Amino acid sequence: MREQALGVVGRMDEIATAHGCQIEGVWGNLVSHTTFFLVNGPNAHTLEEMFVEMGVIGLNTIELYPVRPQNEVFEYLLARSEVGP
Numbered sequence: 001m002r003e004q005a006l007g008v009v010g011r012m013d014e015i016a017t018a019h020g021c022q023i024e025g026v027w028g029n030l031v032s033h034t035t036f037f038l039v040n041g042p043n044a045h046t047l048e049e050m051f052v053e054m055g056v057i058g059l060n061t062i063e064l065y066p067v068r069p070q071n072e073v074f075e076y077l078l079a080r081s082e083v084g085p
Helices: 002-009 012-018 044-054 070-083
Strands: 022-029 034-040
Touching: 002 012, 012 022, 012 044
Parallel strands: none
Antiparallel strands: 022 034
């Protein structure tokens, strides 16, 4: 498992780019054995495929939280409130 993890570290950006994604940052917590990825990508399915190729899925639990820049969230909510329920 250690060799697999170390082998993918140098290829993460290459793999992400091949899937149309960009890794913005990666952080780890040694005590909880948790790794956090901030990834910009087209959709959750693409991110899933990227993590499968990296070999991360199957070794870890993956939780995806799709987020948008806050200004886009406000614009979306404002547009919906003008239309009505």
